[in-house]
Amino acid sequence: MSDQNYTPKSKLGKWFNDRLPLLTLRAHLTDYPTPKNLNYWWTFGAILTFFLIAQIITGIILAMHYIAHADLAFESVEHIMRNVNYGWLIRYFHANGSSMFFLAVYIHIFRSLYYGSHKSPREVIWVIGMIIYFLMMCTAFMGYVLPWGQMSFWAATVITNLFSAVPLVGESITNWLWGGFAVGSPTLTRFYSLHYLFPFLIFGLVILHIWALHIPGNNNPIGIDVKQPSKDTVPFHPYIVLKDLFALLVFLLLFAFFVFYSPNLLGHPDNYIEANPLVTPNHIVPEWYLLPFYAILRSIPNKLLGVIAMFASIFVLVILPWLDTSKVRSAIFRPLYKQFFWFLVADVIILGYMGAMPAEGIYLLVARVATGYYFVHFLIILPILGYKEKTLDIPLSITDPILENSTNQSLAKEQINKK
Amino acid sequence: MKNILKPILLLAIFTTISFSSNASEQSKKLLNLEWSFKGFFGKFDRASLQRGYQVYAEVCSACHSMKYLSYRNLAEAGGPEFSEEQAKVIASQYEVTDGPNNDGEMFTRPARLSDNFVGSFANEEEAKAANGGSYPPDMSVLVKARKGDANYIYSLLLGYDDPPSDFTLDEGVYYNTFMSGNKIKMAKPLSESLVQYSDGTPATEEQMAKDVTTFLAWAAEPHLEARHKLGFRTVTYLIIITILVYFSMKKVWSRIETEV
Structure with missing residues (x-):
């Protein structure tokens, strides 16, 4: 790193940097020491940052052409698709971008769970991350309402109706949310306003998320602290930047497949039917990324308890760092936790599937079992596992196991000697 | 450790697949055509689009509007690609209400390229009144609004059949193999040689269904x-x-x- 100790040379640069050290902030970001054993599951942070910015940019352009009004919204979306230059590209980018955003965030979250990135000293990063995730779900839900198709309208109706389960003031809350006595134009305009606001809140939280990350530094697949920064870490630039870029490009290939060749695969056909308050669709389903929570909501027969269970399922994630009592971070050294981790992954996939099915018969039964297991995992298995599990031996440093596994051991050592 | 992971994932996949096959058993399998516009290099068949427009204009448009399309779209690249002159002639066959003029009065004039497709009914209520109480859906994005997209539209057009003996139909309701519940309020729209194709293609039911579906697929995704x-x-x-x-x-x- 030739420019490791960059300081502004010009008089103006020095003057400015003394007052706001923006010019030397870059050096802080590029030199940021990163564990060198990070695998590709760690590249999703960069992918998420890309998608957040891409969603904001495409969203701002869509907002230039979109009309938030119950009578005009559907038409304005068709106007974007047909008459705006490359409007189809921007809209499909934005719509499929949200799916990719959630796919990446789920991988990011499960990576955290697997390698114990949520544990001390990274609890605050995790909690901020969960707030971001919650805001993402709100933003995505409100964005789904904006095209004002049948699914938009009825998803808005179902979700806002949940608040009517609140005792005493439930009805007042729903009327307040709607801005009337049913979902209509006032609901649409406030959703639009908030859908525009929330991404900027998320952006601010992402800065805090990264700031909090740069205090303890990255976790890594082995889950142990960096012992010798000179040996265990590499500077963020160019090593991690290139790796993140490569992973992003591969991810973009998947994204391009959706945008250009199956842009409506992840959407629901009913959303191309204009909203009609008099016709209820056969099955009202949210977007795929919200299905597990929808399944939890419907699996409880009581409306209020269902709403509580749904919010609780997110809340247990927030308090996860204190539920997971094991001192060992990485699942590599936790044979039992590793199994339960994959049980949880399967459980969430099953919940997601049940969320897309009608809530009856066998589907409802499976959804109930899966909901039960979800809470058992976080509230019973994880706390007990920390005390009962016999963990494997942990390597002394990040560099050690890598050298052992390396086929070119002598070569590697030679290189170190040269340095 | 690896041995336990596989069964779990297999179990999850198996449950998912077994449930999804359960769900799909309920509806009859759609007719499946090799559409020219599917696939990575898919393109519309220009002649089929032009014939499809003819079927739409002469048959479907009697009831179904297409309000998000304009006549200029007919001449645009990637569509039926009528010449601009042809599109102008097509537009001029329809009348639109414009105004108010300098005297403050509304007037009618022939449609121009910039006008949206003119529907047969003034509003949804009139359309319902003329069609036994059910609204013929706007066709602009119809292909994208149905599960199975082009195959569904094609199947539905060819799915008219005599009802089974134990199946009772009300007045003005028809039997269709592919409609959910098998009941449809649209009478069988296509019959042999219903239109006279100007390019000499024999107007069989299958041909017309294919052409108009191609046209609708383009209309939904121009x-x-x-x-x-x-x-x-x-x-x-x-x-x-x-x-x-x-x-x-x-x-x-x-x-x-x-x-x-």
């Missing part, structure tokens, strides 16, 4: 060809830059002993 073209360029570019970045990364990481 920029499909541009999308496929740009998609190919984007993917090519992404693959090249991905390879370049991969080797740059390898080169840079070779300075340290860790494998990427």
